[in-house]
Amino acid sequence: MGGTNIKAGIVDMSGRIIARNAMPTGAGRDYQLIIDDMAAQVKALLDESGVSLEEVDSIGIGVPGTVDYRTGKVIYCTNLFWNEVPLGEKFRAIFNKPIYAENDATVAGLGESLFGSTKGVRNSVFLTLGTGVGGGIIINNRVYSGSHGAGSEIGHMIMGENFYDCNCGNNGCLETFASATAMIKYVQKRIAEDCTTTSILSEADGKPENINAKMIFDAAQTGDAIALETVDRMVKYLAAGIISIYNVLDPERIAIGGGVSLAGQYLLDKLKHKVNSMTMVKKIHYGDIVLAELGNEAGIIGAAHLGRQEDTFFK
């Protein structure tokens, strides 16, 4: 589920998406209407692909918000204006199948853990850097999202003071330093202050509101001073966030996904260099930092495989 579109897929046990469709979310409508549309979307997908409901083991849903995974109740979801919506219960009544719901970054992390960049390691963290910063924690090959489903919100670790507040109400959240939004806001601030001589601005046709993260990374790689300053600031805080993850969770691997990760090796090299200079116990080979592998498919694949978690310790 996203604020703009809802994508569905039929996923097999090997993690292959064998059919998919999408529909506009129509966020802002009554939740019952959206859930009805989602159910119709699932039925249409089954019809189109010739898969019967009997062949479906379970249905998993990734939600851009906080979910009580025990019941599938969406506690809070900003983009859809949802508060305490019984998504799991409604879906269960419609399909009479095991229904699972989890945070969207968490299901993407599960997808990467089962079939992608963090496959084969027991403890891993997935970070998705986009409009915000999302997190997925895998402990002992199982999703960990805390006692109330409110954990793994790594983008809301508090990292320091920032010049604007986070949507969550606090100041200094990781996502206000390390998301695409954070980078764009920082460049816009620097332009407004004094620095109109950045090539980013020409790329954006002179309009600060047109700036995106790709423009910033591209300009940094050609040596633009404001772009470099912005990337280095982002890397500094993301590195500090990863050090905090090392020092709290000490995972075997950390995967970076989301739009910002499209900066690829350039970002990864800077990030690893900074992180390596900050590790606490030099004799420990802390978790490898890698790029995520499944892209936008991670969420669908992971959501569909939530059902495999049924035997977990944590649920």
Place this chain on the structure above:
Amino acid sequence: MGGTNIKAGIVDMSGRIIARNAMPTGAGRDYQLIIDDMAAQVKALLDESGVSLEEVDSIGIGVPGTVDYRTGKVIYCTNLFWNEVPLGEKFRAIFNKPIYAENDATVAGLGESLFGSTKGVRNSVFLTLGTGVGGGIIINNRVYSGSHGAGSEIGHMIMGENFYDCNCGNNGCLETFASATAMIKYVQKRIAEDCTTTSILSEADGKPENINAKMIFDAAQTGDAIALETVDRMVKYLAAGIISIYNVLDPERIAIGGGVSLAGQYLLDKLKHKVNSMTMVKKIHYGDIVLAELGNEAGIIGAAHLGRQEDTFFK
């Protein structure tokens, strides 16, 4: 094990310490000498208490540093100047018993989880606020210390910029804001800057180097401005640290121990007030914040019960 003393105890299955002794650590000596002394200490304790080695199920050791829990090797321990010391192996050779070693805050967290303030909850975090800030993470009733034994170092989450660097080499670690040391350094800095009119200074006989955390809390409760400023600054960062813990680990309960926690309800009230104003999802009842219950005994009790963890998922 501590930098000054090493305390030993015989602990029964109900968490009762039935005998105990202590010896000076003699830090700085060759590790083999310290380990020999520890072994003699354990044998003396058994002799004195009339307990035979046959009655001992396992031996657990809490180390003020980073331990590879799979082998009992101490990777790094500042206070004892230890680097890659095969503590577990040596003890195993001497006693021919299951030997477990873990970080000292982690074993204290386990003690609190089995018999104290966090008993009965599945996921909990223990924070000990003293010279530094230590952490113990319990997930699913089991110690979690990460893939390399380097996790649960919650005092080294990076929280913002500070006026002095942490011993770990980074700037802005939680322990440089929320430990007794942090509070003392901040008061000393304020006195050096301009504020000599604090009652803390008279309590310390006019000597800034004599200031301790109790003096600061006592002065704050009588309305001393510098003391209040110092306590509020500490509470601000500790609250931010707890918000980060909520947003990453979402435990059912967080217990606060260590010398600073002796400020008791006064500290707890301020802390809860601040934390409550900062939680992300208002409809969630996040983990309760409580005072630890076992005091200095938590470490001995928890270390002795590490052996009960043998069947865990994580080891």
